[in-house]
Structure formats: C-alpha cells, structure tokens
Amino acid sequence: MKCAIACGVIEIADFQMAGGAAGRRIVVAMSGGVDSSVVAALAKASGAETIGVTLQLYDHGEATARPGACCAGRDIRDARAVCDQLGIAHYVFDHESSFRSQVVDRFADEYLAGRTPIPCVQCNMGPKFTDLFQLARDLGADCLATGHYVRRMVGADGPELHRAIDPARDQSYFLFATTGAQLDFLRFPLGGMPKDRVRAIAAEMGLGVAAKPDSQDICFVPDGDYAGLVRKLRPAAVAGGEIVDLSGQTLGRHEGIIHYTVGQRRGLDIGGQPEPLYVIRLEPETRRVIVGPRAALAVGAARLADLNVLGPLDRPLTAKVRSMARPVPARLHGHRLVFEAPEFGVAPGQAAVLYEGDRVLGGGWIAETESASLAA
Incomplete structure (x- = not known):
C-alpha cells in the first residue's frame, strides 16, 4: 500500500x-x-x-x-x-x-x-x-x-x-x-x-474494482435505446407526424419526434434529395420534424436559462455547447450567448458551459437558438 x-x-x-x-x-x-x-x-x-x-x-x-x-x-x-x-x-x-x-x-x-x-x-x-x-x-x-x-x-x-x-x-x-x-x-x-x-x-491497493469497466454515460439507459425508454414512460410519445423542409413541403412521415435530435442526419429515410438533409428543429406542438441543408444548422447566438455564475462573465470566453464539442470563442450579453463564428448542432435542452482557459465560469441551459443569418 x-x-x-x-x-x-x-x-x-x-x-x-x-x-x-x-x-x-x-x-x-x-x-x-x-x-x-x-x-x-x-x-x-x-x-x-x-x-x-x-x-x-x-x-x-x-x-x-x-x-x-x-x-x-x-x-x-x-x-x-x-x-x-x-x-x-x-x-x-x-x-x-x-x-x-x-x-x-x-x-x-x-x-x-x-x-x-x-x-x-x-x-x-x-x-x-x-x-x-x-x-x-x-x-x-x-x-x-x-x-x-x-x-x-x-x-x-x-x-x-x-x-x-x-x-x-x-x-x-x-x-x-x-x-x-x-x-x-x-x-x-x-x-x-x-x-x-x-x-x-x-x-x-488490491481493491477488487481495479479492473471494473466504467459505467454507461446514461446509467438508466444501458442499452442506449433512449426512444424505447421514453415510449415506456410516456406512451403518447409514439404519435407520428410529418417531416417537412424549411418551406413547409412534406417530404415524409415519422413515428415520433423522440427519435430525432437537432443536427441528426441518419435515420430520416427521405430519398431523392439533391443534398444531405439534417434535422434543423423539432415542433412538438405540431409533431413536425423540420429538415434542411447543413448550412441551416448554423447558429449565431443562443438564449440561456437558469444561468449559474462561478466567475466573471463580462469578458471574451469560450463556450462548450455539447459534451463532446470543443469550446469556441463567444461573449455573453445578459443571458444571450453570441458566438464569434457560426456554431453547428446547438440544440435546445443541452447546456452551454462557459470557460476562461481551464476555469469554468458558469453556464446555463440552451432555451432557444438564433440562426447565424439573423444573429448580430
């Protein structure tokens, strides 16, 4: 020992x-x-x-x-x-x-x-x-x-x-x-x-757990079937709807928005399109999945909810908008996080964590996003 x-x-x-x-x-x-x-x-x-x-x-x-x-x-x-x-x-x-x-x-x-x-x-x-x-x-x-x-x-x-x-x-x-x-x-x-x-x-030290595998990222979904768990807990989740493009044209149907996340490309089952399509946003009230080209995923800013402050935020910082994403330059104006360059795959429900170097300055929940073409 x-x-x-x-x-x-x-x-x-x-x-x-x-x-x-x-x-x-x-x-x-x-x-x-x-x-x-x-x-x-x-x-x-x-x-x-x-x-x-x-x-x-x-x-x-x-x-x-x-x-x-x-x-x-x-x-x-x-x-x-x-x-x-x-x-x-x-x-x-x-x-x-x-x-x-x-x-x-x-x-x-x-x-x-x-x-x-x-x-x-x-x-x-x-x-x-x-x-x-x-x-x-x-x-x-x-x-x-x-x-x-x-x-x-x-x-x-x-x-x-x-x-x-x-x-x-x-x-x-x-x-x-x-x-x-x-x-x-x-x-x-x-x-x-x-x-x-x-x-x-x-x-x-001879601890019996020395070689024990790490636990799953989401421990209560060990098989990775998120949609299956949601269906079990919320049977209404299986309600289907339309897959539409940015102009509102119907391209197909789905079996529940729980099968989709912003930025997703695979599993749309839409053929005959001139370019790859991605999930741009989800509309739970209409049960529609809106898809479009990758350029439509570009986000210029995001509104953060329940902001937690651990350090000074009135300065240039970096923001991490997904657990596996790299931090990118951004600035915070109140609860509005503005990215220095368009960021892709920013999804409501995820967290935006704010850093200065290695220090965590705080973060908040992404409530909504602004298209890079509209954010200033």
Whole structure:
C-alpha cells in the first residue's frame, strides 16, 4: 500500500484542511466503481475519519439486471466490499423516488418537448449533490469527496472549478451547475491525474474494482435505446407526424419526434434529395420534424436559462455547447450567448458551459437558438 499512497500524495493533499485532516470527517460518494473507491482510499490515507455513502437509485430486482449502470445492485455490493477492506463505515440510502422524479421523468418529458436532455447534469444537480450534501452534513462531515474528473482550485476570491488535466476524462461540462457554496464543501481528488493512474492505485491497493469497466454515460439507459425508454414512460410519445423542409413541403412521415435530435442526419429515410438533409428543429406542438441543408444548422447566438455564475462573465470566453464539442470563442450579453463564428448542432435542452482557459465560469441551459443569418 505504501507505493499506492506515494502515487496519490498530490491527491491526498486535496483533503488537507485548516488544522490538518486528523480529527476531521470526510464523506465519500461511492458509486461502486474504481474512481470513487480510490477516492475513499485516498481519504482514508489522509488521516481523516472516512465514511462511504451510496445512493440506491433503482429497486434491487431491477438494479441487478442493469449491466453498466451505476448505483445499482452489484455496485452497492462492490462499494460495501471496498469500505470493508479499507475499514471504514458504509451507508446506503434509498433515493429511487427522487432519482425517478428529478432525472428519469424529466429526461422523458424533455424528449417529448423536442429538446435534447442531459440527465447526468440533472443527477448531479439533484440526487448526487443536493441530496448527498444534506446527508454529508447530517453525518457531520467537513467535506464531501467524489470521483469526478475535475479540479477544485482556490483562487483569490475562493474555490474555483477547473477542467481535469486529462482531457479525455474531463467532466467539467456536467458540473457547470455546481454552486459556489457547494464548491466550498466539495473535493475532487482525481482531477489532477489520468485514469490509468487511478487504476494503478486501485490495483496496488488490491481493491477488487481495479479492473471494473466504467459505467454507461446514461446509467438508466444501458442499452442506449433512449426512444424505447421514453415510449415506456410516456406512451403518447409514439404519435407520428410529418417531416417537412424549411418551406413547409412534406417530404415524409415519422413515428415520433423522440427519435430525432437537432443536427441528426441518419435515420430520416427521405430519398431523392439533391443534398444531405439534417434535422434543423423539432415542433412538438405540431409533431413536425423540420429538415434542411447543413448550412441551416448554423447558429449565431443562443438564449440561456437558469444561468449559474462561478466567475466573471463580462469578458471574451469560450463556450462548450455539447459534451463532446470543443469550446469556441463567444461573449455573453445578459443571458444571450453570441458566438464569434457560426456554431453547428446547438440544440435546445443541452447546456452551454462557459470557460476562461481551464476555469469554468458558469453556464446555463440552451432555451432557444438564433440562426447565424439573423444573429448580430
């Protein structure tokens, strides 16, 4: 274990608080995967009393049948086994009802409304942070630690949120709604190292989850069939409608707008067109899918709702409008985000996360977009 602890010495420093970690209490959010397990090990190595907490998000019968999910049956057992090995307490709290109402139902409703949801952000805003925060405080914790790949750095005005050093693992996009008060209480010890180092620490410490595969991006849709889940939760979602071009001419029919997202090209089943067509927008009230050439996807500006501010926004910045997109130059005027150059595939329901270098300045939900030909 000495080598593993030496590998994690920088990450252990993330737990050092005024007066040192001895005599302090750290609550670790444990999903049952390798990341949160290593966080628990590093917290224990810091000298603080460490408690593992797992939120059960599915009923036991359903959870055991969900390979690739997190906070499920096997995952709870894995989290408990790691805590037993480390000699720390482990608690499981049933949050199935909260997860269903705040994340799963909202996911279905967003698709029905013609938007493209990001359930991982909603989960962080609800069960994983808000609920875990209260649990950690009820347990008398000095901080809450998670296995997210993001960095918490202390600047002149207090804690700041920064990208992880490993760009392939960075999760800052999904944490844009983290508040300043939450950053005061949070610790992210994995943001300063790559994934292979995390697995190496787990292996050297003999943790049984060292080689466990990562969970799915959307844990409650492990087979990737988003439309199937929405149909199950909202039977009305199967209502069909027309596929029309920008002039309103009918080109075909569809079997529910839940099968489409802005920017989609494949699966339109429209033949005989002179150029490739893309989904430009969705009209849930008329059940129409509007398609057009790629040029019609160019967005010049977007209106953001529920803006969360983590730093100064009155300056040139970069904006990331999809989890896998690169940040692009932009400026924020009130709640209106104006792109320096036309941006493609900007979809209502997604998030626009704002950066200055590696620092997260905040972000908001994309409520509506403006065509590049109209935005000024």
